[in-house]
Amino acid sequence: HVNPSGSEGGWVADSASVASTVSISGDAQVYDKACVSGEAQISGKARIYGDAKVFDNARVFGDAQVSDKAAIFDKAFVFGNAQISGHAHIYGEARVYGEARVYDTAHITGEARISGDACVSGNARVYGEVQIRGSVEIVGNAEVFGDVYLSGDARLSGESKLF
Structure with a gap:
């Protein structure tokens, strides 16, 4: 090229x-x-x-x-x-790095940061100034937004909302 x-x-x-x-x-x-x-x-x-x-x-x-x-x-x-x-869609000023995986119809946007071994899947939405690290899983129709920090082995699923 x-x-x-x-x-x-x-x-x-x-x-x-x-x-x-x-x-x-x-x-x-x-x-x-x-x-x-x-x-x-x-x-x-x-x-x-x-x-x-x-x-x-x-x-x-x-x-x-x-x-x-x-x-x-x-x-x-x-x-x-x-x-x-x-x-999956990654947009805005979002950053996905480390060993992180985003798949299915998940959306990561805003200034969200997804890193470590984190996994975002299903129809999950992560936006705002969210930071997700470690082995966190966001699945299903879960939404994480605002100024949230998640780490460790947390799992958010179903229709859960965290803000």
């Missing part, structure tokens, strides 16, 4: 769609029917595949993986060994 700066980096499959405004560096890969556009940046050993979309000013780096029909956009960052899949 030829970056906007003129440098070359990463690998893009013929089946994938990557705009000329996107910067890809290191050993990053974009393949299958994935689409990367806007001023997104993909670097390190990041993998974008399936029908995943990364756009706007989003960044995916480290060993992070974005797959299936997941979408990363606005000014969101996904890094470390984080895995985003299913129909």
Whole structure:
């Protein structure tokens, strides 16, 4: 891939769609029917595949993986060994990193931070200035919002709301 700066980096499959405004560096890969556009940046050993979309000013780096029909956009960052899949959306100025996993139709937005071994799945919503660390699980239709800090082995499920 030829970056906007003129440098070359990463690998893009013929089946994938990557705009000329996107910067890809290191050993990053974009393949299958994935689409990367806007001023997104993909670097390190990041993998974008399936029908995943990364756009706007989003960044995916480290060993992070974005797959299936997941979408990363606005000014969101996904890094470390984080895995985003299913129909999950990470947007706003959210950060997902460490070994964290977000999947199904979960949404992470605002200035939320998801890290450690945390898992957000189902139709869960995490937004605001929430920080989730450790082995926390947010599942089902649970919502976590506002100025909340969760760590350890907590599990929030069903129709639970924490704010």
